[in-house]
Amino acid sequence: MDIKQIQDLIRFVSKSGVNEVSIEQENFKITIKTNQVQTVVNATIPDTGYLPAPQAALLPAAPAPAAAPAPAPAAAPAAEPSNYVTVKSPMIGTFYRSASPEKPLFVNVGDEIKPGTVLCIIEAMKLFNEIESEVSGRIVKVLVDNASPVEYDQPLFLVEPM
Incomplete structure (x- = not known):
């Protein structure tokens, strides 16, 4: 470092x-x-x-x-229905929706997920960490833009539990 x-x-x-x-x-x-x-x-x-x-x-x-402003995405969940589960960032880093620019996105709005499904990658300290779902449900909203910095505990996705 x-x-x-x-x-x-x-x-x-x-x-x-x-x-x-x-x-x-x-x-x-x-x-x-x-x-x-x-x-x-x-x-x-x-x-x-x-x-x-x-x-x-x-x-x-x-x-x-x-760094890019993060308060706007953090305010979005407050306006959403309370029955949604918010998937939050477990670390500080850079948020990526796919493994590389040529690869497809891990998940899109409307996709059904289950525990263990890879949702995104967060790069921290030149290490790429796969972030997996801990809930079953359907992706309702992606709260962070691709390749933008995220903070610890920042909301990343809204999931409608199933």
């Missing part, structure tokens, strides 16, 4: 409202802790904007492009 990836991770953690993140690889371990109280902020971050480094960061950070 290089310094730019660490700085991006620090920025992402400070914006996500998570109080602590630990990542461990073969010969590398990092823990990022913040002293922030977890809050929900509905704001639009311009794509060209830069954010200062968080005060509670373990390492100094240089400015980098801001």
